[in-house]
Structure formats: structure tokens, C-alpha cells
Amino acid sequence: MKIVLVPSGFKESLNAEQVAKSMKEGIFRALPNAEVVSIPLVDGGEGFVETMVKWTGGTLEALTVTGPVLQKVSALFGFLGSAPKKTAVIEIAQAAGLKLVPKNQRNPLCTTSYGVGEMIRAALDLGAERILVGCGDSGINDGGIGMAQALGVRFFDKDGSVIDARQGASVLPAIASIDIAARDPRLENVPMDVACNWHNVLCGPNGVARVFGPQKGASPEQIEVLENGIQHFAEMIEEASGLRVQDIPGGGASGGLGAGFNGLLGAILHPRYEVILKYLDIDHHLQQADLVFTAEGSIDFQTPRGKIPAEVASRAKSYGKPVIVIAGTIGKGANINYRHGIDVFMSILQTPSSLEAAMEKTEKWICECAEGSMRTVLVGLSLAETLEQHRDGKVS
Numbered sequence: 001m002k003i004v005l006v007p008s009g010f011k012e013s014l015n016a017e018q019v020a021k022s023m024k025e026g027i028f029r030a031l032p033n034a035e036v037v038s039i040p041l042v043d044g045g046e047g048f049v050e051t052m053v054k055w056t057g058g059t060l061e062a063l064t065v066t067g068p069v070l071q072k073v074s075a076l077f078g079f080l081g082s083a084p085k086k087t088a089v090i091e092i093a094q095a096a097g098l099k100l101v102p103k104n105q106r107n108p109l110c111t112t113s114y115g116v117g118e119m120i121r122a123a124l125d126l127g128a129e130r131i132l133v134g135c136g137d138s139g140i141n142d143g144g145i146g147m148a149q150a151l152g153v154r155f156f157d158k159d160g161s162v163i164d165a166r167q168g169a170s171v172l173p174a175i176a177s178i179d180i181a182a183r184d185p186r187l188e189n190v191p192m193d194v195a196c197n198w199h200n201v202l203c204g205p206n207g208v209a210r211v212f213g214p215q216k217g218a219s220p221e222q223i224e225v226l227e228n229g230i231q232h233f234a235e236m237i238e239e240a241s242g243l244r245v246q247d248i249p250g251g252g253a254s255g256g257l258g259a260g261f262n263g264l265l266g267a268i269l270h271p272r273y274e275v276i277l278k279y280l281d282i283d284h285h286l287q288q289a290d291l292v293f294t295a296e297g298s299i300d301f302q303t304p305r306g307k308i309p310a311e312v313a314s315r316a317k318s319y320g321k322p323v324i325v326i327a328g329t330i331g332k333g334a335n336i337n338y339r340h341g342i343d344v345f346m347s348i349l350q351t352p353s354s355l356e357a358a359m360e361k362t363e364k365w366i367c368e369c370a371e372g373s374m375r376t377v378l379v380g381l382s383l384a385e386t387l388e389q390h391r392d393g394k395v396s
Contacts, residue, residue, distance in 0.1 A: 002035045003027060004285045007295035008043060008308035010328050011137065012099050013359045014366070015047040016040030019295050022363050023326065026370030027293075030378060037285050041294075041308050044195040044272045045136030046099070048091040049078050052132070055280055057081030058089070063122050065095045065115035068139050069105050070166065077119050080279065083130070088123035091134040092116045092254055098139035098216065106217025108141035108226060109170040113257060117150025124186045132275065133261065135196040135253045139216055141208065141226055142169045143233045144260015151187065153264050154179040169255075172229030178240040180264060192267035195275040196253035199305040202245055203231050208252035216255070230256055237263035273311050283315060291377065292316045293370065295326040301333025304340045313341030326369050328362065346373065
């Protein structure tokens, strides 16, 4: 039996490669002679750089950048090994990820994307001819003003004084004008493609402040401040560049970084898998699979809105393949996923547990869940064989 594993990572616990390793171990416990192909998949968030570099035979670069709370952090970016142009690959989570924001400092009014701009500048310094950005798992909500400042864009208040964008989203309402012409001139000749969640918009009831602000520590009062600031910022971008970013697909990705990439740096936003799957050819393996496993930290009503399990299931179903999802938790409205190509989903949780305790056991529980899933499949195959024998009259 050929089994293809296409998991995502479990945020703040295991990356996609570690999840795949645990799933593979569990499957071999149940079916030692299985042919298992692992394709750890990234959605632009944590693990994006290392996965893309590994799969294309590229190289990694290390540097120190400004983190989301102005601390110094070690970050990685890389260069792809299979691109005709020298293509840098950058993961914004390396410089502005939620995991880099201490839990007692999770105030999205104060976090900055400045380090993302520093990574882009480093890639340009090393001769990047194209830049591919993974936009996910952020801990910021500044619309990309910190990133843009690191690349030369300047922001002014009503008195004409320069605003320090490293202060975060709290300064968005004070922006009276933007000088985009001051940005790094190399960006004019280096195309930048941003892989982001196409369903995330910048403003409104489904905008970044209201949907993702609470996850980043915003109180209800702060959410209103963020929404008003982001709306004002979008108007300033339109005034400076002529680009309307309020409701473009992907504009709300990573705390509004999508809008900043597009409106301030001239980058092109893409549905994340449209970009990623140019380099990770999973279709070849899905066509040959007997069974497909995928995984993510949570499955719920939002999973069909661009999450890895739904994307994998959609592609697998186009080849008529059954799909099992292993999830950390099963949330509200998860049953909707049965309409999107997912045949079975199950949680790894075995007992009531705190988040901290569960994260410590994630690797073990994924392995055991994969083993149990595979044993259930084998029972089904055995039952199907017995029923077939009854129909053929071979069993009385």
C-alpha cells in the first residue's frame, strides 16, 4: 500500500517535518511493509524557508534582525536551488512570528514587522533577483509599516515630523502622509511574490483586526483601535500609491502585511499554494497513492478557507483518493470539512489536558493516532475482503 503524508506543522509545537516523522512511525507500527512518502507542507508560516530550501536543494543564510518587541532575534532565510533566477525565500515568522512575542507582551498595538524588512534588505545585499515570501504565523498587526521603514519608506504626521514605525500599530492613526519614493531602489527591479492566505482581507467585519486581533492578545477596546488605525492606514496607502488595499484578497495576511507588501513595496500577492506548489510537486505522488494523510493543529469551520488539510483533500479527491486528517483539536463546525474532500478527521488528544501538557506529548500522540487510524483502515480492508468472499460464495 502506498501512503502519502502531506501534513502541516502544529504551531508552537512541531514543524511539518516532525509531524510527518511521527505519523510515519505510527503507520509503520500498524503496517511495517507500507510504502510511505512524506511531503511536509508549509503554508507560508513557520518552516516555510527550511522546507522550500530543502526540497529545492538550496542554501540557508543566517542573520540577526529586530524581533516583534524590538528584541534581537536569530533568523534564517535562503535561496532556492531550482529557480532560473537567484530567488530568495523569506519567512516572515522568522522575524515577526507570534512565537517571538512573549506571552506577557502580546499587545498587537506595539509589535513591529521591522525585522522582515531587514531580511529583505539582506537578501537584496546578497544579489537576490526575485524574492518569494511566506506570509503567515505572525505576531504583529502593523500593516507592514515597520517592514517598509526598514526598506526606506518614510511616514509623516500632520506636522510633517517623521514617525518611527517601529512603534507598531499604535502610530497608524497618526500617519498623515507616506513617502514611498524613498524606498530601496533595488525593489524596482526585483519581483516579489508573497504567498498568503487569500481569504484574509484588511478591513471590515472579516478584517485582520477583528478576526486575528484576539489571537495576538488584543482586548475588545484594542480591536476597535486597531480597526480604525488599519482603515486610516489603507486610505493613506491609496493616497500615496493609488492602490486600494482595503479589501484585496490576501491584504489582511499576517497583521496586514499583505497590504503593506502590495501597497508599499509593489509586491504581488498570491494564494499561498499557487506559489508553493510550483516548487513542491505533490500531485505526482497523490496520483499514485492508495491513501492520503494530512494533519494540522486544529480543524474547524475555517479549515476550508485556505488551510492545508482542505487544500490537500481537494487535490487528492481530484484523483479519487481517500483522505484522513489528524488534528490537535477539533473545533466548532468541523463537520463542514466532509464537504471538502476530507473523509475522516480525528484528534490526537487522549485525555483532558492543559495546552502546555498536550504540547509536550504532541509527538507521541500523533504517532499513536496515526497507528490507530491505520489499524482502523486495515480492519476495513479485512472486512471488505470477507464481504467480497461471501458474495463470491467462498465463505459459508
